[in-house]
């Protein structure tokens with residue numbers, strides 16, 4: 001099946017609606033992390049190729065921006081339907097290049113497609129304003145115009161959804177985009193291009209540039225004055241570099257960066273619901289998510305029962321090649337990611353944490369790591385300060401509200417927090433004290449195309465999804481008018 005699917009995926013650069021080998025002809029291999037087999041050899045874009053993509057975007061921009069929002073919306077809606085119709089092939093492809101299990105990949109395809117449906121509906125609500133100036137009586141007319149060419153840089157953990165979450169609002173707003181997918185997982189984004197073509201996206205409006213010289217090509221694009229938006233999802237470290245590059249030409253930044261989510265279980269919480277929520281918040285995408293519960297704080301009074309129930313569920317999860325039906329936990333994406341998970345667990349053990357399940361790297365090919373539960377993780381353990389990005393639940397105990405809120409907020413990140421409390425009034429009051437862009441209150445999942453996704457502090461700038469996501473690709477023009 002692997003070969004049949006990869007044969008359907010184009011592997012050249014997609015520029016101006018055509019497949020091109022790239023200016024140097026250089027290529028790189030994409031591997032299946034479950035067995036290290038080579039899936040495909042993909043063209044690697046250079047600065048010259050990036051310039052061609054910008055030229056194409058510039059040429060296509062005016063006509064696309066001038067189309068009615070409804071027409072653009074109908075194209076996005078068709079793209080949504082075509083992706084859903086192709087769900088199984090795309091899910092298998094995601095599993096092959098990323099390693100996650102098929103249920104995770106199927107969920108990603110549905111989530112990815114949903115951004116096209118949402119923005120097909122939201123793009124027609126590009127609402128302006130008219131008012132009278134209180135001082136002069138002139139009319140103040142406010143409208144939102146497409147901001148211009150967007151460069152979209154995406155990570156490997158959601159090869160489809162992190163791209164569509166940006167492409168959907170950009171196209172709805174009338175902007176052309178150039179996508180730079182992660183080198184680990186470029187195939188899914190390439191596979192989406194024939195679908196967008198079939199849906200009616202004109203040439204030049206979306207280009208895709210896989211590249212082994214990511215730093216160089218993105219930097220060059222950010223220094224081309226025609227580029228007006230850099231929308232990045234990835235690590236805080238790379239986000240910082242891009243913000244510095246973006247400063248030279250004052251390019252609008254939208255940054256979805258790292259997280260270090262606390263997951264708090266109060267003593268009055270429904271423990272079964274909290275365990276289910278923890279499984280979702282921890283094990284969705286096998287923990288390779290910026291939203292993954294990284295630090296699990298459990299009240300002393302319910303700690304042992306929570307830990308026991310969580311361990312029972314975690315240890316029952318089936319680990320294996322993500323393409324095999326019934327497997328729930330696939331392979332991590334690469335050796336570095338797996339080594340980091342193992343190192344964080346070993347560090348926590350050395351500092352006194354106890355292992356309730358998992359905790360050892362299995363033998364054999366593939367970058368697998370078993371679902372792991374650690375308890376009594378000390379505050380100084382590295383996994384408390386860093387993103388684990390793997391299937392490891394690290395539990396700490398707490399005894400009062402003030403203590404847990406202080407600990408939860410003690411991070412430079414501020415993407416998402418989760419809180420389970422029986423008394424909703426108390427839950428809402430505690431949620432307000434959490435310094436995070438999103439809070440899952442009695443829920444282990446916050447991602448929703450209709451909601452503004454994003455972080456505070458060093459987790460990012462701006463929001464994706466909802467109406468806010470559209471505004472990232474629009475800019476405000478005010479006309480002072482006498483009539």
Ligand code: NAP
Nearest residue numbers: 154155156181182183214215218234235238256257258290
């Ligand atoms: P990453 O190393 O920051 O890479 C992300 C993207 O940036 C890739 O396409 C990468 O290309 C590119 N890149 C790397 N260095 C670059 C540079 N100097 N200039 C321009 N582009 C560069 O992140 P990752 O390891 O793929 O993803 C994991 C991280 O993403 C985690 O920190 C996670 O929390 C974060 N994330 C955040 C969100 C959110 O919504 N907040 C969602 C998902 C993931 P190459 O692959 O070619 O290196």
